[in-house]
Amino acid sequence: MTITPELDARFRAAAAATGLLDAAYDIVEDTPIGDLLVGVTDHGLARIHFDPEPEAVLESLARQFGPRVLRSATPVDRVRRELDEYFDGTRHAFDLAWDIRRLPEFNQRVLRELAQVEYGTTTTYGTLAARAGNPRAARAVGTIMNRNPIPIVLPCHRVVGAGGKLVGYAGGLERKERLLRLEGALG
């Protein structure tokens, strides 16, 4: 005898409603760039993963935020809706709180600057480094982009090499190109 999907869903929703979860996550399926695993905390959106392998992501969420990590659809609903709108082309800016408080100070500063890069535009690693207060940190900024915990919403796909080459993307260059095309930033 196994539990019914209804009972399972009911428990997951009730658990989220208690406010006791350190983090909740769910899979957003079938986006134009594949399935995405979205993780949220009380403070906001904490993770977006490409090619999600839930077990590894779970361990990492538990290490960072605490052991009470549970898959639950409700806490992720708003992010799911905004992502849908983004992929439909009807949303050009996300209206979501993020949780990057566990990251080092410089990373947070760079990610906050990154969030200012507008839809349909691109910038370079060097420019972003300068805006974050350290023009010589282009390489460090590259690493921070590579480890961006919230890609798409914190738009590291809009950061390209000085010559305009796409350079790299943690989710693969194909996804970067796809996102930039969606935004009309590539010819």
Add this chain to the structure above:
Amino acid sequence: MIPPFEVFYDTHRDEVFRYLASRLGRERAEDAFQETFLRALRAYDRLEHADHLRAWVLTIASRIAIDDVRRRKPTEELTVDIWHEDARPAFEELAPFTDNLPPKERAAVVLRYGYDLDYAEIAATLGSNEQAARQAASAGVRRLRKERS
């Protein structure tokens, strides 16, 4: 390290549900199931190690099953066996000594001396506090001493 709650829930949910359904019937087991895992969730970050997670959650379930039976049949003799069949080894060793204890003292004694849980974990399991768990265990031990002397 304590596994993420998702892993714990996924590992034990079907067994907990089977246990509750066998005690309470399928329909009443649904509410008890939710209550069991919500209680486990409340206590989860206080756990200090991942040993005995299965015995722990089955004990929570058995307490909730007892409360459910009691609520519905306040005068009837309590017949629910608080121990799941497969969770028995530690209990069986202690069973001949603890059978006559009131359910709460029996649970506290077995969890403390059979499963080696600390009082914070026992409190979480029984849905009470650390002091009450300590008192229940020592009251149980006192009662056992008296019975055996």
